[in-house]
Amino acid sequence: MTKTQLIENIKSKGSYLCVGLDTDLEKIPVHLLSSHNKAFMFNKAIIDATLDHCIGYKINTAFYEAMGSYGWDVMKQTVEYIPETHFKIADAKRGDIGNTSSKYAKAFFEILDFDAITVAPYMGEDSIRPFLEYENKWTIVLGLTSNKGADDFEMQKTGGEYLFEKVIKTVSKWGSDKNTMFVAGATRPDQLSEIRKIIPNHFLLVPGVGFQGGSLAELSKHGLNNDIGLIVNVSRAIIYAGSEENFASEAGVIARQYHEEMKRLIY
Amino acid sequence: MTKTQLIENIKSKGSYLCVGLDTDLEKIPVHLLSSHNKAFMFNKAIIDATLDHCIGYKINTAFYEAMGSYGWDVMKQTVEYIPETHFKIADAKRGDIGNTSSKYAKAFFEILDFDAITVAPYMGEDSIRPFLEYENKWTIVLGLTSNKGADDFEMQKTGGEYLFEKVIKTVSKWGSDKNTMFVAGATRPDQLSEIRKIIPNHFLLVPGVGFQGGSLAELSKHGLNNDIGLIVNVSRAIIYAGSEENFASEAGVIARQYHEEMKRLIY
Numbered sequence: 001m002t003k004t005q006l007i008e009n010i011k012s013k014g015s016y017l018c019v020g021l022d023t024d025l026e027k028i029p030v031h032l033l034s035s036h037n038k039a040f041m042f043n044k045a046i047i048d049a050t051l052d053h054c055i056g057y058k059i060n061t062a063f064y065e066a067m068g069s070y071g072w073d074v075m076k077q078t079v080e081y082i083p084e085t086h087f088k089i090a091d092a093k094r095g096d097i098g099n100t101s102s103k104y105a106k107a108f109f110e111i112l113d114f115d116a117i118t119v120a121p122y123m124g125e126d127s128i129r130p131f132l133e134y135e136n137k138w139t140i141v142l143g144l145t146s147n148k149g150a151d152d153f154e155m156q157k158t159g160g161e162y163l164f165e166k167v168i169k170t171v172s173k174w175g176s177d178k179n180t181m182f183v184a185g186a187t188r189p190d191q192l193s194e195i196r197k198i199i200p201n202h203f204l205l206v207p208g209v210g211f212q213g214g215s216l217a218e219l220s221k222h223g224l225n226n227d228i229g230l231i232v233n234v235s236r237a238i239i240y241a242g243s244e245e246n247f248a249s250e251a252g253v254i255a256r257q258y259h260e261e262m263k264r265l266i267y
Numbered sequence: 268m269t270k271t272q273l274i275e276n277i278k279s280k281g282s283y284l285c286v287g288l289d290t291d292l293e294k295i296p297v298h299l300l301s302s303h304n305k306a307f308m309f310n311k312a313i314i315d316a317t318l319d320h321c322i323g324y325k326i327n328t329a330f331y332e333a334m335g336s337y338g339w340d341v342m343k344q345t346v347e348y349i350p351e352t353h354f355k356i357a358d359a360k361r362g363d364i365g366n367t368s369s370k371y372a373k374a375f376f377e378i379l380d381f382d383a384i385t386v387a388p389y390m391g392e393d394s395i396r397p398f399l400e401y402e403n404k405w406t407i408v409l410g411l412t413s414n415k416g417a418d419d420f421e422m423q424k425t426g427g428e429y430l431f432e433k434v435i436k437t438v439s440k441w442g443s444d445k446n447t448m449f450v451a452g453a454t455r456p457d458q459l460s461e462i463r464k465i466i467p468n469h470f471l472l473v474p475g476v477g478f479q480g481g482s483l484a485e486l487s488k489h490g491l492n493n494d495i496g497l498i499v500n501v502s503r504a505i506i507y508a509g510s511e512e513n514f515a516s517e518a519g520v521i522a523r524q525y526h527e528e529m530k531r532l533i534y
Contacts, residue, residue, distance in 0.1 A: 022366075022367075024370075060363075060367055060370075062361070062363060062367045062368070062370035062371045062374065063367075063370050065339075065370065065371065065374035065375075065378075066370040066371075066373045066374045066378060067378075068339060068343065068374075068378045068379075069336040069337075069339035069340045069343070070336075071339075072332075072335060072336035072338075072339050073336045076335065076336070091363075093361065093362060093363050093387070093390075094329070094360065095360060095387065096327075096329060096358075096360050097412070097413065097414040097416075097474075097479075098414065099289075100289075100327055100329045100330075101329070103291075103327075103329035103330050103332065103333040104329045104332065104333075106333045107329065107332035107333045107335075108332075111332075111333060111334075111335045112335075120360070120362065120387045120389050120390075121389065121419075121420060122387050122388065122389045122409055122412075122420060122421065123360075123387075123409065123412050123414060123416050123417065123420075123421070124414065124415070124416020124417055124418065124419030124420055124421070125415070125416045125419050126414050126415055126416040127414065127416050128416075142389055142390065145364070145389075145390050146364065147364040147365065147390060147391065147393050147394065148391070148392070148393055149364075149390050149391020149392045149393040149394050149395075150390065150391055151391060152388075152391030152392050152437060153388060153389060153391055153430070153433070153434065153437075154389065154390070154391070156425045156426075156430075156433065157425060157426070158423045158424060158425040158430065159423075159424070163420070163423075163425065163430070166420070166423065167420065170419060170420075207364075212364075
């Protein structure tokens with residue numbers, strides 16, 4: 001998906017919501033457990049119920065890997081089920097030496113037809129370049145994450161700046177705002193303004209709203225740009241809104257609430 | 268596997284060689300391509316031919332993910348095929364917020380019965396803790412990697428030290444030398460002495476020998492400790508030593524050469 005298409009989808013819908021499919025067999029409604037293809041049945045129902053309110057889906061690969069090879073089949077089915085109008089993110093946090101990152105890029109951009117993958121920056125340029133080589137695909141690099149552990153290294157000073165600032169400054173030069181985004185957690189909204197000074201035009205993928213406690217209004221105040229420029233992910237607060245047979249419509253209700261709030265924030 | 272067992276295996280054999288199964292369907296011998304289960308047939312032959320010369324195998328998950336769900340079946344079959352005497356590393360470079368890292372730990376320590384997994388440190392403590400909670404399992408954290416990109420962030424100064432030194436100092440306190448190792452590349456052997464000053468007792472997983480050009484004698488001079496304390500990985504130089512029907516015995520020849528050199532270095 002191109003940047004122009006992504007912006008058009010967001011602006012026409014008035015939503016910058018991404019639904020995170022952290023699908024956990026220990027948490028899905030009991031009545032689905034007897035299904036042959038329970039994880040996909042869960043995803044399908046959530047997608048059907050939330051499609052009108054979000055502009056993308058984020059698949060957290062850990063949850064699928066915990067199901068073994070079945071999980072990879074579910075990822076494939078899910079990516080194929082999501083319509084082309086919606087942005088598909090593999091939240092995989094990959095990154096390795098060049099020949100290995102090339103294989104990860106193949107796995108997520110070719111074998112699975114994701115639009116984007118999240119990548120960890122620690123190993124530097126040759127670990128990220130292979131992802132950037134794909135046309136109309138996106139590399140979403142960890143900047144400042146939403147968890148407490150971000151203090152340990154990301155928020156350490158290197159030279160006169162935080163490590164995450166150095167990462168964003170450095171990595172943003174390897175690609176462009178048409179193929180690179182950064183993860184910036186909603187739990188530190190004041191830092192979003194600092195990040196916007198470094199990369200005014202890049203999209204940010206913002207986790208940490210919902211279960212992790214980040215405020216949509218706060219992060220939007222600091223993070224929105226003229227293109228909207230934000231993809232805000234909500235996982236657990238939407239997909240586990242209900243645990244009974246009506247779980248999907250409950251998920252739809254919450255997704256609609258985020259959508260309505262987003263419309264108020266951008267119009 | 269406990270640290271005592273690992274040391275015993277290494278000392279009794281006189282080898283600290285790990286064979287990296289970077290199994291690539293574009294590189295395995297042509298005569299295997301007609302096999303129904305070609306990737307596993309390749310791994311099985313390599314394992315049979317190298318078992319006497321190494322103390323472990325490292326499975327690089329990227330190469331298996333590039334095969335889709337079949338790759339996950341091959342990983343499972345391969346881990347089950349490797350005898351209990353040998354240390355089994357998932358080279359996965361994972362790491363995410365706590366609830367997600369827990370799922371990765373489940374995937375690699377429970378669904379697949381690996382002894383160890385490589386983990387990226389960027390996201391800090393809560394991204395690493397879930398791996399450390401497993402008894403007799405190992406978390407191998409990226410310290411200083413073997414690639415050129417290590418200059419971009421790992422070799423940047425934070426306070427008075429390099430980022431990789433800060434990572435090693437900090438992370439080594441979260442676990443102990445009985446459940447934590449660090450990746451330290453063979454391509455910067457002088458830095459191994461510095462790392463040994465910080466963690467004299469931890470095992471180091473050392474990539475970068477063979478195709479990447481690191482010297483076994485050099486890295487051993489700087490990295491060995493009283494327990495040996497090194498696991499040196501060689502992937503391409505062993506598994507693709509031959510490309511004909513005798514590829515496995517060619518792999519065995521190269522593995523034997525490393526084994527012989529290691530015996531000379533430690534006895």
